[in-house]
Amino acid sequence: MADAGSRPRLEDVAARVGLSTASVSLVLRGAPGPSERTRQRVLKAAADLGYQADRNASLLASRRSRLLGVMVDVHSPFHADLVEHLHTAAEEVGYDLVLSTQTRSRDEHTAVETLLAFRSEALILLGPIAPADTLMALHRKAPVVVVGRRMTGTELDVVRTADDDGVGQIVDHLVGLGHRSIAYVDGGKGVIATDRRRGYRTAMRRHGLDEQIRVLHGDHTEAAGERAARQLLDGGQLPTAVAAFNDQSAIGVLAALTRAGVAVPGAVSVAGYDDDALSRLSCFSLTTVSQTAEAQARHAVTAAVERLDEGRTAAREVVLPPRLVVRGSTTVKSA
Template sequence: MDEAGSEGRRNGTTKRPRLEDVAARVGVSTASVSLVLSGVPGPSERTRQRVLRAAAELGYQVDRTASLLAGRRTRLLGVMVDVHSPFHAELVEHLHTAAEEVGYDLVLSTQTRTRDEHTAVETLLAFRSEALILLGPTAPADTLASLDRKAPVIAVGRRIADGELDVVRTADDDGVGQIVDHLVALGHRTIAYVDGGKGVIATDRRRGYRTAMRRHGLDAHIRILHGDNTEAAGERAARHLLDSGDLPTAVVAYNDQCAIGVLATLARAGVAVPGEVSVAGYDDDRLSRLSCFNLTTVSQGAEEQARHAVAAAVERLDQGRTTPREVVLTPHLVVRGTTAAPR
């Protein structure tokens, strides 16, 4: 018997082991312990054996009343969300509304810089989410397909090539193409692009930029700067442009957060937007609409995506649909005050 158990005996008390005690003994999350003790696939065989051994050593017993209650449907839709994304926050708000209208509720699990996608999904399964709505998932298609065999998966915002699961997204390449078309119509030729890094979404938007530039005969002006989905990336890209001494007349950023970083750096350098450089983003999140930014951007239709995602989950859960479906929505350009004709 361990020291804690001995102390309890000496004091005449018996402390019932908790799920947290088993997790601490093994060094894994409570979500992992719950999955193992519930017999749900997911944790590795090694983890499963360690959890079962620790539970036996501690004398942990599953609450049978809770187990009986767990046999009922939860009517919970699990949503994985990036805590740093304003656009994801807006999607979640619309998902709540759409879910409530059809008698479901949401369980949220966040991705952070220290909490990866696997952990976020594992938590959703531990809470017995009946379907998983994953916002911008980055896992390989075969991993998502395997997860779909445990609970219906709806991937939101990302194209999945040959994926056997439901997808709701906008045509990202078309959206960036609309921005380039808009800038070219204003008279711009030197249009730089701040990239979004790795991943399918970034790849599609980068392709949209290249394709649109070539369509307008601007191959020689294609200029892609390293970046990601943060304001810091936009700041770094803008500083690089300033240091190069070769400012383009327009900059298109991977998303609105990145574009705001570009705007802030140009403003500090005394570069007028849109007088000297036009700037556009992507997502049409709440920050882009603030009067201090008034950012030209592309709307992905957050409310429409949310409604399609919830509808897909309900079709899988309540109507028995098994054939995967992809819904591709057309994004639309939102022209505001950060783009104008070049001088």
């Protein structure tokens, strides 16, 4: 509430109606998104308080691009899910997206420079691998929101799931089905892969399965899963279950085992991570872990808008709980 004699602020209107300043700003600017009922509530509160928008601020806002730049890995089905939800969340608060792809021949630096060239006001980076100091230098050009990757000791906003806990849920599920010999196909370098690998090792030790720990070299691709499966097949005694870094890798494992005549899940249970669109196909029916893409997207957009429209400067980390999704690729260990 504004003090007596002081000019009412946007925050005062927001407090009166119980909404965020970003939502109130949308109404006062006539931007699309809020419902008619919300608009009427905000306009009445503004009138009651005697709120008047700052003309200079409005002029500045009119010259803005209102674009959020998103860096996306073109090969990731999970990133595709995130982008769909990011579009929806951005449109609801009067912003639009600019997408720039990361490919095998186009690195993160190039993708980000493209976003800046298109006047993106803030950057939402999906699973970046650049060092923290590089991301901090970028943050000084435009607010950076990191999605999916744990960051420590920076001024960046982070939205992620607890990856170690997610893989731990998979191991718990498999152990609950009677599995003891559980192999893990790794995701390679990077913080995300490190966290998921740690989650596997920690959960195996928690169940007293230290001697059963087996980490196979891999990355985020289907081909890596196929290579890991061939290594298991060539090694003789197969594990009764395999957990993989992500769904793509798990599908590679599943496909290679099936081609070799190994029944999934009859002989070997297989689980992934991400709950992407491919994992839901009936031909795979993959047990996996959901990263709640919609919630991540909404938190990422909210973080960016708060930086741009509300002037928030303190870093924020949102850690969402992962959720096990049980489908047909895992079953009780055969006798």
